[in-house]
Amino acid sequence: MYRSRCAGYFRSALTVLVLFLGAGFLAAQPGGIIQGTVTLATNGEPVHRATVMLVQLSQVAETDEQGYYIFQEVPEGVYDIVSYLAIVSAPGRLIEVSAGQTQVVDFELSISPLKHEITVTARQRQETTFETVQSVTTVDSFEMAESMASSIGEVLEGQAGVAKRSFGPGNARPVVRGFDGDRVLVVQDGVRMGSLGSQSGDHAEPIDATNVERLEVVKGPATLLYGSNAVGGVVNAVTGHQDYHREPHEGLRGQVSSVAGSNGGQAGASANAEFGHEKGLFWGGGGGQRSGDYTTPLGEVENSKTRINNARAGVGWFDDKGFVSVGYALSDGRFGVPFANQLRDPEEEEELLAVDQDFRWNNLRFSGGFSDLESFVEDFRLTLSYTDWQHDELEILEDNLEEVGTTFHNNQFVYRGVSEQQRTGPLSGSFGFWGLHRQYDVVGEEALSPPVDQNAFALFALEELNFDRVKLQLGARVEHTTYQPKGMILREEELVTLPDRDFTGFSGGAGIRVGLWDNGAFVANYTGSYRAPALEELYNFGPHLGLLSFEIGDPNLQRERSHGLDLSLRHSADRLQGEANFFYYDIKDFVFLAPTGEVVDGLSEGVYSQGNARFLGTELNLGVALQDAVWLFLGLDWVDAQLTDTGTPLPRIPPLRTRIGLDLRRGGLSVRPEVVLTDSQDQLFPTETRTAGSTVVNLKTSYTLPRKHFSHHFSANVFNLGDRLYRNHLSFIKELAPEMGRGVRFSYVVKFF
16 A cells, blocks of 8 residues: 555656646757767768767757758757767767857768767667666677677676677577576567567577677666566667668768678678668668587587578658658577586487577568657557467487477567657657567477466656756556466466456656766666566476476466665766766565475476565776777676575676776777676575676777778677687576587678768
């Protein structure tokens, strides 16, 4: 009752605040003009289609063929203005705008280790990560090419607070601040993928990093725009084609990427392009990656091969008052699950040589909306997305005969409507609705649950007050989820009917960013989230290779309630950039897989149980110029997680990790040696074994050649230079499969605009 009353008070207070502020501010007065040119520092050549951003207003303009840009009717005030394109950028400028006056601000773009990181996930509009209230990490296409892999878990591993969970390289998935599975939401262009990567350690996400513009990892109140379950964070694969376009562009732009690696014989390529003419926009592209079995200092890991293919196409129409677009994307892939044949029930009669996962993902998406509505609502966007996911677990028998052991079907329809408020003085915000209909069905040996229909609906809002040195953000989400199992299931030699379940909960968050000094800020966030139990936690029963356990769900589980605090100190200047994050999560009725000590079908029996838990950790990043051409980079992340009632450590929590690197630069050439120190993991769940610490040396080199209409990026990455033997504590098969030994990866990316 107390919680319900508090939630009601919070909702009422938020509504009153928005209405009061929206009614109290006067309409914006005619403003000033900002204009200028953007050129390359190396040769003075004008830059076509460079982005210029007014940071506080999140307004952007593109340069024309002569490098010219203009902002009109800019409200009076003091603003930061930045310019960037691909890997080149310019130092930010602080300007003051007066009504009726014109400011001329020119930029010279150059290559620098410190560049403007941009996010569209945090507020669904372009914003610098330094200015956001939440913690955001972005990885652009050039950075991804240097650590290219067939799974986003492999690509993101090593980013602040991000580790990888895997059952082999093809299914590695991000683990954010120690959170895994349903607590980390993976989306593409803001919409859920519709895959089953969160349900099992041997399932993959159908994202090929060669085919996306950038990856963004977001934590904080903004995650409430995407789901109440995203306690750890949201990982967004941004293609840039749909949902983020607001206006057409003339001409052709795009990207071509390629990668080749020695360890495992990796090879991949992709091409994407957009063509705009008058009010029309057309896009298309595709690509793929292949790799064979990888090698370690102990030898080759059999059946660790991967393959992924993808393609997309779409068309859009954009007008001053609205837009509409339709896109279709598909992906299919196959990857081996190393040692799966050894982990199956040894009493099975037929010899099993290997197990592969073969998946197919089809997505049809419609986006449309209205803009410049000249009312309290400035624009409205509606997204409809239908996903058809299927994957087969293939059993490889003698004479390479393949049999389908289990087939998973997951059909998902998502709709999402978002309204952007008219900025009124310092107040801006967005609010909307979201819904999901999901049909889940499994046939075969690992049919652990009956067919289940899942339905969900949510209302959400994110409001922001932006003053001179203070930015306040409030977020709220009310979400209702229902599960409806169909038919009966055999449990403990009895046919039983599983109950329907429904959950309703309120999640809210508040954050503040305060500028403490020039180029420095303090950020604090509080989030109170509710999470309904996942389908597998409620209904699964049977041997589950993906979690190495005989899994027993509990249909009577209650919802989780978490309280999270995130504190951050940031500094961003021309020769020094750093961020220190501290986070603490207190979670009541935390759902986890608890071992019983019994062995069933050759696997450890585990029951989904609930207990109180807490997560505590820190993330540190620092980049400093020792000389003009020599930069030092330091990084550290650490998580400690346990059940508070017993002090038992939670399973598969990443150990303390430190990075020390240099960046040696001359013109467009960069040489970056790096040492990654990982501590041993001695805080163990009862079924876990200790993972020893390791020291791994990597060497990355790259050369960037920016031009007016092209930007070329060549790179070579020598990883695990000393061929050290080390293991990933978050791998389900760490005792059997060490991490990759020494290898080299070459990549080439060209952007044209």
